[in-house]
Amino acid sequence: MYPISPLYADYLKRHEREFLIKAIINGEEYTNAEIVEFSIENSLTLSDGFEIGTAIPNKLIIKLRSKNEIPANARIVPYLAISTEGLTWDQAIYPWQDMQIPWTGGSTEWLPLGEFFVDSREKINDVWTYTCYDKLVFADVAYISQLSYPASQKAVWDEICNRLGFSYDSSVVINPSYQIQAGPAGYTCRQVLAYIAGANGASVFVGKDGVIRFKRFVANAPSVFEMTTADYIRVKQTNPIKSYSRIVVTYNTEDDLSFEAGSGDENHTLQFENPFMTQAMANNLLVALSGFSYLPLTMDARGFPHLDQGDIIGFAQNEGSSWLETVTSWQDTHIPWDGNVQYRSIILHQVLSFKGGLKLTIEAPSVSEQQSEFALEGSLSQQVNRLNQNAIRYGKPYYGVTHSRTEGIVVEREDHLFKGVFNGEELSFYANGDKALWFDIPSRKFIFAGDLEAVGGTFTGDLSAAGGTFTGTLVGVNGTFSGTIQGGSFIGGSIRIGSSFSVDSSGHMIAVGADFSGTISASVITGGQINGTNITGADILGSRIRTASSGDRIELDRDGFVFYDSNNARRVVLGTNPNAGISGHTYYNSSGQSQGLIYAISNELHVIGNNNLRLGANGGRIILQGLVEFTNSVVGLSVSQISGLQNQLDYLQSQINSLSQAYYNHTHSVTLPSHNHGRVENQNWGGTFTTSRP
Structure with missing residues (x-):
């Protein structure tokens, strides 16, 4: 339901209400003087019953008395207000700070009734009749996705809305875990939007402000608008209360493949199509719709333009009877004192019509139990x-x-x-x-337009090419090659160019000499030694050079040298790491596990063992030149293994022992003269004294 002011809501309930209308058409304002009548149709279903996962455009039919013809796809926004000319101070029961009423009177705020675009037109006498639809019609274009799949339904929804310029509000809530496995080829953007809404328990519609919204169907949703018996003309219940306990969603219409959730008969089964659904989504949808029900009806009511499709409405119906007509017992009789019984239903289809006054037709259709169980076909x-x-x-x-x-x-x-x-x-x-x-x-x-690649083939005519790469076998009887020939071997007759180069019937190339100024590309170059005549040229470029196809070999590629053993295990790698700024060797064991490496950085050479590191010299010496720094303990090195260290330590110990003996056996004497510290009354004191040992 579109939000309106308390003043607007109050005047809608009055019987003496007077409506004012206008429409902004292609930037120009049309008023009551030009607008003859209009009707707006809003739907969440186009069938005889409840549907989910729909995206139905709102429809406007407006009649104008205008001399100027409105162009195709012109934007039309109709507005509706209520005159407040008769409002007096004693009737002003609204909070002062909330009201914006001019001193001279006027009208309520202008309520937008939707955003529409001209689709077709018809003129009778001087009155133009325009049929218009909202922006969902622009979604009837093929959906060609630029996403990588699988992709989330939210990402697909946003891609479509961004491409079409649609904005949506907070009612659009898409489960972030729901995905679409492959690009939905063959569907329109509107179909994809509807399928995504259906998977999330909702339908799509455009609000009166032109914003995309979800109508989510849940159990026990409260009424957003209450009608009294004075607000409608007639209401008719068309079927018993409709509820659903089972869901059947067809995801492949060609093979009639579907997912089911819940249990129940056909009368309580909701069936629809959605190629994006999974069994888990069907189970979640059943939980969301558990307890959802509505009263099927048709209603002719006074016009309430702020109602939207999908709104839950409550209404009262007088079902009172006299006590003489009551045949139930007292404790089993539940009749309100005023005789008005309250009901709830949902707006699945509504038509708002203006022709001087405002009229509203509401429908909540449903398929009867007989139609559900017995679908007869002619x-x-x-x-x-x-x-x-x-x-x-x-x-x-x-x-x-x-x-x-x-x-x-x-x-x-x-x-x-x-x-x-x-x-x-x-x-x-x-x-x-x-x-x-x-x-x-x-x-x-x-x-x-691209490259031609073949494993094998026979060309019986002339093959002319400006250039190309042949990685398979080229067999030819004759032909003229004016471009570059790149390949492995030629099989067939002979190919001769001049007198110094030919290919014989066995496919071998024979040349006295050759100068290659371009590019030589081949799958394998096999040879023993290159000796004898000098080979001169610029560079030999390739992705990989190796001494054998497998087993014990050396390979050279863009990352460096690699040495393999007879079991095809990588043992030594020589190369550089530009990102780390280092170069060096890496050594592996027979299982291909790295055992250590030697590498250089800007100012150091590092020798690192991943497990143990042994430095040894058989019959010689290991010489360390320069300062040696140990950052951890040294294990396995004894004093006797260091030449001359034991003798030096023994000499130092003897010197320490001599010093200790001399220290502990030392004494000396001190002689002090007689003195009385300048006081005659003191006794003279002095003599020779000997110290004790330490």
Whole structure:
């Protein structure tokens, strides 16, 4: 329900209300003087019952008395207000700070009724009738995704909305774990939006402000608007209360494959199509709809323009009777004192009409129990259904194959990487949207826009090429090669160029000499030694050079030298690491596990063992020149293993022992003269004294 002010809500309930209308059409304002009448149709279902996962455009039919014709796709926004000319101070029961009412009177705020675009028109006398739809009609275009799949449903939704310029509000809540496994080829953007909404228990519609919204269906949702018996003209219940306990969603209509959740008869089963659904999604949808029910009805009411499709409405119906007509016992009789019984239902379809006054028609249709259990088909329906099952239809993909009146047979991958078109005017293959191979009718030739690669083949005519790379076998009787020949071997007759170069019938190339100024490309170059005549040239470039195809060998590639043993295990690697700024060797054991490395950085050479590191000299010495720094303990090195160290330590110990003995046996004497510290009364004191040992 669109938010309105308390003043607007109060005036809507009054019987003496007077409506004001206007429309902004292509930037120009039209008022009551030009607008004859209009009707706005909002729907969440187009069938005879409840549906989920729909995206139905709102429809506007407006009649104008105007001399100027409105252009195609013109934007129309109708507005509705209520006159407040008769409002007096004693009627102003609204909070002062919340009201914006001019002193001279006027109207309530202008309520937008939606954003529409002209689709068709008709003129009778001087009145134009325009049929318009909201922006969802612009989503009826093929969806070609640029995403990488699998992709989340939220990412697909955002891609479509960004491409179409749609904005959406907080009601659009998409489960972040829901994914689409492959690019949805063959669907329109509106279909994809509807499928995503259905998987998340909702339907799509455009609000009165032109914003995309979700209507989510849940159990026990509160009413957003309450109607009294004075607010509607008549209401008719069309079926018993409808509820659902079982869901059947068809994800493959061709093979009639579906997921089921819950249990129940056909009358309580919700059936719909959605190729993006999974069993887990169907189970979650059943939980969301558990307890959801509505009262099927049709209602003719006074106009309430702020109501949206999907709104839950409550209404009162007088079902009072006299006590003489009551046949139930006192304790079992539940009749309100005023006789008005309260009901709730949902707006699945509504039509708001203005023709001087405002009228609202509300529908909540449902399929009856008999129609659910016994879906009778006539002979014509049976034939149509049989054709639908067996006939090939235009625009319908069959494992990537579609039939089109304009293109004929089209074969296309879901990610649009490949496409083939076959018809009477075109035989083409596309790669990433560009022609890769096609038959040129005027020249009667097949044309390749890319590279031609073959494992083998025989060309019986003339083969002319400006350039190319042949990685397979080229067999030819004759031909003229004006470009560059790159390949492995030639098999067939002989190829001779001048008098110094030829290829014999066994496929060997014989040349007295050759100068190669271009590029030589080959799968394998096999040879023993290169000796004798000097080989001169610029560079030999290649992705890999190796001394043998397998076993004990050395390989050279762009990362460095690699040494392999007879078991094809990598043992030594010599190379550089530009990112780390180092170069060196890495050593591996027979199992291919790194045992250590030697590498250089800007100012140091590092020798590192991943497990143990042994430095040894058989019959010689290990000489360490320069300062040696140990950052951890040294294990296994004794004093006797260091030449001369024991003698030096023994000499130092004897010196320490001598010093200790002399120290502990030392005494000396001190002689002090007699003195009385300058006081005659003191006794003279002095003599010779000997110290004790330490």
